[in-house]
Amino acid sequence: MAVATVLLFLVLAGVTFQSVSNAVERRRFPHPGRLVDIGGHQLHLYCVGKGTPVVILESPAGGVSTSWAWVQDDLRSITRVCSYDRSGLGWSEAGDDQFDASRVPDDLHALLEEARENGPFVLAGQEIGAAFARLYAIRYPRDVTALVLIDDPAEASVVVPVRAAQAWPWFARIGWLRVTRSLGRHTHGLPPKASGEAQAFLNRPDHLTRSAAEIATLGTIAAIENDADIDSAIGVTRVSAGHPSAPVVLASEDQARAVARALHAAVERARKQAGR
Numbered sequence: 001m002a003v004a005t006v007l008l009f010l011v012l013a014g015v016t017f018q019s020v021s022n023a024v025e026r027r028r029f030p031h032p033g034r035l036v037d038i039g040g041h042q043l044h045l046y047c048v049g050k051g052t053p054v055v056i057l058e059s060p061a062g063g064v065s066t067s068w069a070w071v072q073d074d075l076r077s078i079t080r081v082c083s084y085d086r087s088g089l090g091w092s093e094a095g096d097d098q099f100d101a102s103r104v105p106d107d108l109h110a111l112l113e114e115a116r117e118n119g120p121f122v123l124a125g126q127e128i129g130a131a132f133a134r135l136y137a138i139r140y141p142r143d144v145t146a147l148v149l150i151d152d153p154a155e156a157s158v159v160v161p162v163r164a165a166q167a168w169p170w171f172a173r174i175g176w177l178r179v180t181r182s183l184g185r186h187t188h189g190l191p192p193k194a195s196g197e198a199q200a201f202l203n204r205p206d207h208l209t210r211s212a213a214e215i216a217t218l219g220t221i222a223a224i225e226n227d228a229d230i231d232s233a234i235g236v237t238r239v240s241a242g243h244p245s246a247p248v249v250l251a252s253e254d255q256a257r258a259v260a261r262a263l264h265a266a267v268e269r270a271r272k273q274a275g276r
Helices: 002-028 065-075 101-114 128-139 162-173 176-180 192-201 205-216 218-225 253-273
Strands: 034-037 042-048 055-058 081-084 121-126 144-150 235-239
Touching (some): 055 065, 055 128, 065 081, 065 192, 065 253, 101 128, 128 144, 128 218, 144 253, 205 218
16 A cells, blocks of 8 residues: 555656646747648748758657757758658647648648748658658659658668557656656757757657657558659668667767768759759
8 A cells, every 4th residue: 555655646746747847848948940830730840041952851750850950050051951840749739630641741741832932852851751751752753852861761770669659658747758868868969959859849748649659650651652653853862870769869960960961962963953
């Protein structure tokens, strides 16, 4: 009986700690970009720099726009570069419908149109984001001039912790993830502000619930992609950042620079092809 009482107290204390921390972080970390209505709900888009082609960044499972901090900072001097949060992740609203992986490219297309970001784009994606980027290029080939695929699950061995991911929201609700920093530690190495923002979402039950849903559908996304090929006119570059498992955060400045170099090269090739 005494053990059960202690456990109940710890759980209640954890829930309270989690609730208070969430409220504080919502005020501490307002969205850095803009919220764009795509019809029924809003997605968060954060763009910096000027120039064309515009680089669009597609995050890995559980990732948020702020996780691209090193890459965006590196590229902003040569062109416009945008990161965003998929529906239900980060600062983006989830909408009323249940998660459907096949709709992610359509959501991104609607976001870019509503935000008046003009293509064709250099589209980069990491891990599950690479799968979404390929699917976007298949559906909207005229919008994409180049793909940069980082830790592409179609080419690399990526460990997808489906069962562990399903437990993340529950551990978050009782404050366990926050206390142990089980997921938050993956953000170490990012610039301080970006690290704090990413950690906040990796401790949020709503964010982690959608992350788990994405991870569970990786096989479905791969099956959808197999139905069509990428247009041969779209240049494809593959980069390995050495991430074997989720959650994936591009926190290492050295790894981010390697990704930025690949994107820089893709931008220059696109400019030559366009005669600029």
